[in-house]
Amino acid sequence: MCVAHLASVVQRSRLRNSMADNLETTVAFWYLAIAAVGAGGLMLVARNPVHSAISLVIVIFHVAGLFVILGAGFLAVAQIAIYAGAIVVLFLFTLMMLDMRRLPEERVTHRQIWLGIPLGILLAIEGVVVSVGTPEISASIKGAFPPATVSDLGGSTQALAVALFNEFTLPFLGASVLLTAATIGAIVLARRVEAHEQADFPQAAEGSSPVETPAEPALEESAR
Amino acid sequence: MMLNGFLVVGALLFALGATGVLIRRNAIVMLMCIELMLQGANVTLAAFSRYLDDQAGFVLVVFSLTVAAAEVAIGLAILVALSRVYPVVNVDQLDSLSG
Numbered sequence: 001m002c003v004a005h006l007a008s009v010v011q012r013s014r015l016r017n018s019m020a021d022n023l024e025t026t027v028a029f030w031y032l033a034i035a036a037v038g039a040g041g042l043m044l045v046a047r048n049p050v051h052s053a054i055s056l057v058i059v060i061f062h063v064a065g066l067f068v069i070l071g072a073g074f075l076a077v078a079q080i081a082i083y084a085g086a087i088v089v090l091f092l093f094t095l096m097m098l099d100m101r102r103l104p105e106e107r108v109t110h111r112q113i114w115l116g117i118p119l120g121i122l123l124a125i126e127g128v129v130v131s132v133g134t135p136e137i138s139a140s141i142k143g144a145f146p147p148a149t150v151s152d153l154g155g156s157t158q159a160l161a162v163a164l165f166n167e168f169t170l171p172f173l174g175a176s177v178l179l180t181a182a183t184i185g186a187i188v189l190a191r192r193v194e195a196h197e198q199a200d201f202p203q204a205a206e207g208s209s210p211v212e213t214p215a216e217p218a219l220e221e222s223a224r
Numbered sequence: 225m226m227l228n229g230f231l232v233v234g235a236l237l238f239a240l241g242a243t244g245v246l247i248r249r250n251a252i253v254m255l256m257c258i259e260l261m262l263q264g265a266n267v268t269l270a271a272f273s274r275y276l277d278d279q280a281g282f283v284l285v286v287f288s289l290t291v292a293a294a295e296v297a298i299g300l301a302i303l304v305a306l307s308r309v310y311p312v313v314n315v316d317q318l319d320s321l322s323g
Contacts, residue, residue: 029226033233040240040260044248052253056260059237063263066233070274072282079266082289087259087296094300095252098307110316113247120243127235132228143278156282163279164286171283175290182294189301192308 025069032069036062053091060084071150074157230271237264251313255299262292 036059043055060083067076150159164172237260244257266285273281303313310318 026226029229033229036233036263037236037240040237043253043256043260044240044244049250049252049256052256056256059260059263063237063267066230066267067270067285070230070270072270072274072285075270075282075285078286078289082293083259087293090296090300091252091256094303097304098252098311098313110249112249116243116246119246120239123242124236124239127239128232131231131235134228134231137227137275141276143276143280145279146277159279160282160286164283167280168283171287175287178294179290182297186297186301189298190304 028065029069032062032065036066049095050092053088053095056091057084057088060088071147071156072160073155074160227271227275231268234264234266234268234271237261237267239264249314249316251303251315251318252300254315255296255303259292259296262288 039055039058039062043052043059046052046055060079064076064079067073067079145159145163150156153159153162241257241259241261241264244260245254248254248257266288269281269284269288271281273279273285306318307313310320312318
């Protein structure tokens with residue numbers, strides 16, 4: 001009886017470890033959660049867009065840490081490679097190309113702030129209430145990949161691959177088509193109009209250099 | 225239970241991103257705030273996937289990363305193309321279509 005009880009306790013604690021509920025993961029979770037949300041808040045209040053981009057990198061790294069706690073190491077690496085390595089670098093390149101110093105400063109207070117902040121707080125309260133009220137997941141609705149199956153397959157990356165290349169093959173191919181279309185679209189949108197093509201675009205042909213066409217205020221005055 | 229903690233983090237990141245889209249007027253920072261909203265959704269998807277013993281949420285995070293990359297590429301290309309004509313990034317000044 002005592003041995004059976006001990007065995008059940010050991011089994012339960014092992015189960016709890018597999019559910020990522022022990023002390024180290026709890027501490028790591030709290031650190032990652034507070035740092036991610038705090039960096040997200042810093043991103044909102046930073047005046048300089050470069051500081052916002054750096055805060056976004058901090059959020060991305062801490063969310064990658066949360067993915068590690070959730071047992072998705074591949075997603076954490078993909079998150080850092082794609083977000084921190086590609087997306088934020090793209091943001092920084094664009095900030096560099098647009099040359100923010102020539103542009104007028106962003107006004108901190110405008111009329112939308114008085115509606116935006118209460119709505120944001122309302123959304124946060126709503127989300128937290130729903131999240132805290134989410135009931136514990138019963139065993140009857142659990143999926144086909146319990147921790148034992150995942151370790152039998154050889155790890156979380158293999159389990160992800162099994163799902164991705166069996167059940168989700170068609171969406172995967174669709175994602176590759178989307179990326180190709182986005183690449184072509186970005187190149188077409190961002191390229192300069194060449195001189196011999198300017199006959200097709202009369203507006204672009206008016207100024208000698210498209211960069212130095214009159215700014216918005218001049219356009220507004222001519223409209224008035 | 226740990227699931228609720230992850231859901232709270234996801235909800236807070238999403239709400240922060242939505243607030244940023246509403247209160248910031250710099251188009252590039254607004255795009256970054258959309259990325260923050262996607263991060264919140266990713267945390268929620270991954271947490272549910274982990275605690276439901278299912279891989280579909282993780283796969284959806286992979287697709288979300290793909291869509292985020294495509295969205296940022298197109299969004300920033302539009303901004304670069306726009307900045308050739310109107311050198312402003314404040315979205316309140318881009319009102320030529322409002323009549």
